[in-house]
Amino acid sequence: DQQVKQNSPSLSVQEGRISILNCDYTNSMFDYFLWYKKYPAEGPTFLISISSIKDKNEDGRFTVFLNKSAKHLSLHIVPSQPGDSAVYFCAASAAGSNYKLTFGKGTLLTVNP
Amino acid sequence: ETGVTQSPTHLIKTRGQQVTLRCSSQSGHNTVSWYQQALGQGPQFIFQYYREEENGRGNFPPRFSGLQFPNYSSELNVNALELDDSALYLCASSLSSVTQYFGPGTRLTVL
Numbered sequence: 001d002q003q004v005k006q007n008s009p010s011l012s013v014q015e016g017r018i019s020i021l022n023c024d025y026t027n028s029m030f031d032y033f034l035w036y037k038k039y040p041a042e043g044p045t046f047l048i049s050i051s052s053i054k055d056k057n058e059d060g061r062f063t064v065f066l067n068k069s070a071k072h073l074s075l076h077i078v079p080s081q082p083g084d085s086a087v088y089f090c091a092a093s094a095a096g097s098n099y100k101l102t103f104g105k106g107t108l109l110t111v112n113p
Numbered sequence: 114e115t116g117v118t119q120s121p122t123h124l125i126k127t128r129g130q131q132v133t134l135r136c137s138s139q140s141g142h143n144t145v146s147w148y149q150q151a152l153g154q155g156p157q158f159i160f161q162y163y164r165e166e167e168n169g170r171g172n173f174p175p176r177f178s179g180l181q182f183p184n185y186s187s188e189l190n191v192n193a194l195e196l197d198d199s200a201l202y203l204c205a206s207s208l209s210s211v212t213q214y215f216g217p218g219t220r221l222t223v224l
Contacts, residue, residue, distance in 0.1 A: 004155070032211045043117070043203055043215035044156070089155050098169040099144070099211045103155030 003027045004092050006104035014112055019077040021107050023090030026071065030092040034101070035064060035075045038087045047088075048075070080111045115140050117206050117216035125222045126194050134189045134219045136204030144168070145187040146213060147179060150201040162187055163209075191221075199223045 005024045013019045021035075031052040036044035050057040050064045050073070057064050063076045077084055087108050091101040118137045126132050138145050144163045148156035158171035162181035176192040185206070191198055199222050205213035 006155075034212065036215075041217070043119075043205075043217045046212055046214060049212060091155075093211045098161055098163070099207065099213070100146070100158045100161065100169050100171070101148075101156070101205075101211075101213060102158070103148075105153065105155045 001026075002104075003030075004090055004102050004104040006088075006090055006107050008107050009105070010108040010110070012110045012112060013080050015082055016079045019075075019080045019084065019109055019111065021075040021077075021088050021090075021109065023073045023075075023104055024071060025073075025092055027092070027094060027102070028071075029094035029097075030102075031095045032093045033064070033066060033073050034091045034093075035062075036089045036091060036103075037084075038089060038106070044089055077109075080109075082111050082113050085109060085111050117204055117214055119202075119204050119216040119219050121219060122217070123220045123222075125224065127224050128194055128196060130194050130223075131190065131192045132194060132221060134191075134202050134204075134221070136187045136189070136206075136216060138185045138187065138204075138206035139214050142206035142208045142214070143185055144207045144209060145181055145185065146205045146207070147187070147189045148203040148205065149173070150203060150218070151197075152200075156203055159189070194223045196223050 034049040087106040090104040146161040147159040150156040160170040
């Protein structure tokens with residue numbers, strides 16, 4: 001049972017435009033959400049996170065939006081750069097789970113120059 | 114500040130063998146988690162160690178076991194290797210928080 005779903009395996013955008021990566025979850029106990037970026041042959045790199053008490057968190061070019069009623073979150077990258085090309089993973093943690101992370105399958109973002 | 118390191122980078126074993134993977138946590142981090150990432154999948158939680166004690170376990174059989182040492186480094190041991198154990202094994206460390214920092218991983222191939 002996939003509790004965290006990233007339904008788009010891949011996304012292609014032009015340099016300078018906005019990239020929007022989506023993530024849906026089914027577990028109502030999730031209360032903290034994170035986005036990781038992964039380049040080939042490297043481990044996932046933490047990007048940005050959001051607590052369930054917020055609906056938006058911004059860090060430079062990266063903004064994460066959380067819609068709890070829809071159990072949906074999204075990562076916006078503006079403007080997109082070729083160096084952003086990587087696999088992006090959405091992850092979630094539930095209260096009382098000792099910070100166990102549940103990941104989606106990832107979305108491959110390609111930013112074309 | 115030293116990040117999370119893992120060794121070895123790559124490993125090839127045959128079915129039925131045993132393997133030990135190693136992880137050094139980021140400086141000051143007291144919690145280590147291990148994840149298995151199969152091809153085309155997201156990382157899956159194996160278990161977590163906090164101050165040398167197992168502090169949570171995912172849906173993995175007992176032949177997956179681990180240790181954490183006083184310096185917070187950690188080992189993942191897998192006995193009786195199966196073909197499906199072929200994957201990228203990721204170690205992540207944290208300081209009692211949900212934000213985990215990952216190492217580069219160990220690519221295990223079981224033939």
